[in-house]
Amino acid sequence: MNTAALVVLILTGSSDLPHHHWDQTTPILREWFNARVIEEPSRLRPGDLKGVDAVIVNYHGPRWGEQAERALEDYVRGGGALLAFHQSSYGPFFGMVQLEGKWRTGPTRGWEAWSRMIGAHWEPEKIGHARRTRFQVEWREGSPAFEADDELYHRLTLHEGVKVLAEALSPKDLGGTGEREPLIWTNAYGQGRVWFTTLGHDPRAFLQPGMREAFSRGLQWAARKE
Ligand SMILES: [Zn+2]
Numbered sequence: 001m002n003t004a005a006l007v008v009l010i011l012t013g014s015s016d017l018p019h020h021h022w023d024q025t026t027p028i029l030r031e032w033f034n035a036r037v038i039e040e041p042s043r044l045r046p047g048d049l050k051g052v053d054a055v056i057v058n059y060h061g062p063r064w065g066e067q068a069e070r071a072l073e074d075y076v077r078g079g080g081a082l083l084a085f086h087q088s089s090y091g092p093f094f095g096m097v098q099l100e101g102k103w104r105t106g107p108t109r110g111w112e113a114w115s116r117m118i119g120a121h122w123e124p125e126k127i128g129h130a131r132r133t134r135f136q137v138e139w140r141e142g143s144p145a146f147e148a149d150d151e152l153y154h155r156l157t158l159h160e161g162v163k164v165l166a167e168a169l170s171p172k173d174l175g176g177t178g179e180r181e182p183l184i185w186t187n188a189y190g191q192g193r194v195w196f197t198t199l200g201h202d203p204r205a206f207l208q209p210g211m212r213e214a215f216s217r218g219l220q221w222a223a224r225k226e
Contacts, residue, residue: 003033003216006053006223011072013039014061020087021202022058028206029056033219044068046075053223054081060091063111073113077190081222082117083215086200089156090122103127118196119162119187126155130176132201137183137210139166146210153198154181162187166197166214184214186221193222 010029015022030037035056038044042064049055049071063069076082090096095110096103103124115121129151136145154170154177166184170176187194195218199205206212220226 003219003225006033006219006225007051008033008035008054008056008219009048009052010035010037010056010058011041011044012037012058013041014059015087016060016091020060022060024203025200025206026058028203029058029215032212032215042068044071046071049075049080052080053225054083054219056219057082057084057088059084060087060093062092069111069113073117073189076117076192076194079191081219081224082189082192082194083196083218083222084118084194085197086151086153088114088118089120089153089196089198090124090127094121096124113189116159117187117189117192117194119159119185119194120156120196121159122153122156126157128155128175129153130171130174133171133174135168135171137166137168137199137214140164146214147208148183148199148205148211149208150199150205151201152176152181152183154179156182156198158182158185159187184218186218193224195219195222 012022012026093111093114095106095108097106134149138145162185164182164185167180170181172178184197
């Protein structure tokens with residue numbers, strides 16, 4: 001599986017500490033894909049995306065402002081590749097605000113194109129996951145399952161047109177739903193291809209061997225280099 005020839009850009013620089021540490025997971029992704037890193041995504045401009053085969057967003061934090069957000073939207077809509085994961089599925093991008101330590105619907109709708117791009121949103125009252133554990137991630141099309149050591153997010157709302165690639169049984173005895181929850185999916189946004197996984201809590205989650213392969217496959221698919 002060769003991703004070395006791809007030009008990959010990581011947009012990062014903020015996460016909801018102490019839950020998620022962008023500065024610990026970004027180096028892993030950077031090394032996997034020999035990626036360039038931008039730690040101030042609000043400064044993103046269309047020129048930064050010229051010749052980029054795929055963008056990975058490792059981010060949770062304040063919105064980026066109209067110019068940067070539109071630059072990414074235009075890139076994806078025009079046929080670019082976007083990959084994102086885990087903590088990018090809730091928070092300020094979705095108009096949520098924190099109230100007494102819990103996410104709530106805020107006064108604005110957030111970055112609506114972000115939700116459309118990743119093909120999902122999370123109702124604030126449904127945000128949660130089973131206690132961290134090891135579990136099997138099963139591919140719907142039948143590839144061998146891989147073991148995750150991660151948080152198993154549950155009760156996300158996926159949008160019409162999303163294609164679920166992998167899922168896992170959420171353990172009820174660990175605070176999960178007892179249902180099969182989607183973990184990896186793809187979506188289309190304009191001409192662009194988007195790949196999202198709810199996996200990726202921390203370096204330990206990333207260093208599961210199956211995780212790297214899943215990300216690499218997603219990258220090749222999204223960048224049309226299969
Ligand atoms: Zn987490």
